[in-house]
Amino acid sequence: MPRVMDVRGHVAKLRRFWRRERRLPAYSEMLGLFGYQSKNAVAGALQKLEDLGFLERKRGRAVATAKLTGSLRLLGTVQAGFPSPAEEELADIMSLDELLIRRPEATFMLTVQGDSMIAAGIIPGDMVLVEKGGTPKIGDIVVAQVDDEWTLKYYMKDREGVRLDPANPQYKPIRPKRSLVIGGIIKAVIRNKVKLPDELNVARGALKFKRLVRDVSKSPLGK
Amino acid sequence: MPRVMDVRGHVAKLRRFWRRERRLPAYSEMLGLFGYQSKNAVAGALQKLEDLGFLERKRGRAVATAKLTGSLRLLGTVQAGFPSPAEEELADIMSLDELLIRRPEATFMLTVQGDSMIAAGIIPGDMVLVEKGGTPKIGDIVVAQVDDEWTLKYYMKDREGVRLDPANPQYKPIRPKRSLVIGGIIKAVIRNKVKLPDELNVARGALKFKRLVRDVSKSPLGK
């Protein structure tokens, strides 16, 4: 019966504004942003946005939720593919930080240089999220310092004690003699530049990779 | 000569407040938060935080920067290890969203189910960030729909035209007959649960993996 509010448009405008300014506009700014003449119209729009979960009210002020500011729309699986544009709106919106980082004050990001964890799917150039302070479980990948050398290894235990295993037979498992410092536990792996690796594209690389993995079964890992 | 302000403490308190409320406190709230009696003290503290890059002023109001709200401290390489606690403060703080997502309105996250890209380091359960709308370059990994089936493949071209290559010799390269829809280009790969894979732990798995990769050199990818 009555006319309808352009909620979708408002959300898009607020998103752009947030991106530019990292804040929500005040009522007076929303007047221009939404094209209203009255602040009461803004109040009505904000009420609707709050009902839809884009905002919360705190201390008489609008606060953006992750649904508004988050930059990631979560879909299903690759097999399911992309939904139709209409359905896209329904996807949950999240922030990668909330998704991956539980203890921000203890989480660091390091870049991987060596190929010692390559069989675990961690390639040189990958970034790893490291959480300090926890107790590693067997099979966790840890950043560890053994004799003044920092490395990435599987955290393992057997009859003889703690053992640090690489995921590459070119390197040997390490048994800490004197000092072992667990810097942190790998909580996530992030690859930013996704490209066809050269190793798979040239025969020389393919042979090298093939040899590398064949040796895995002889290593302590392949036990 | 004069006394010194507890800037580090203030930052920590603001971070905790932001985490809880997704906003900055008002001056009156900072009174209690920082333990001041006068709003002018708050103003001084905020000025200092602005100089240090934790805040900006917009419309007479403090706006948190990524340095304050970001949840990730960027360090160097794994070999470099962890800096001393004093140096940790100097690390750049970022948000994963800003780091990985350039066009938030066009970026989606999908979960990988199959193992068709396993040789590219993309394991079942991994999440991929897909950006819609771009033109894929050769070697890009794309989400493509071929004959009503969505898959993850390398985007390749040769004399015969477009070819979609898996990174697993168990699957065959695909040549689109009638329909080819490029859903988007993979911009990042994210692994959330980092664990020792079973395949590396049991001999059967190791053999299977070994065989898999040996075949890579015979596949079109290994040319």
Next chain:
DNA sequence: CTTGTATCTGAACAAACGTTCAGTTATCGT
């Protein structure tokens, strides 16, 4: 075409905001 109703206008309002300034306090460096 008519009618109901959500949407919007316009103005008035109290509350809260951040700023300012003169003066006090505490502590670091000498």
Next chain:
DNA sequence: ACGATAACTGAACGTTTGTTCAGATACAAG
């Protein structure tokens, strides 16, 4: 021990905020 000075107190101020209310408006449904 002392002096210089940044850190802080306390109160007053103008501005902007979001809210409220009565009334006008435009559109979808019947």
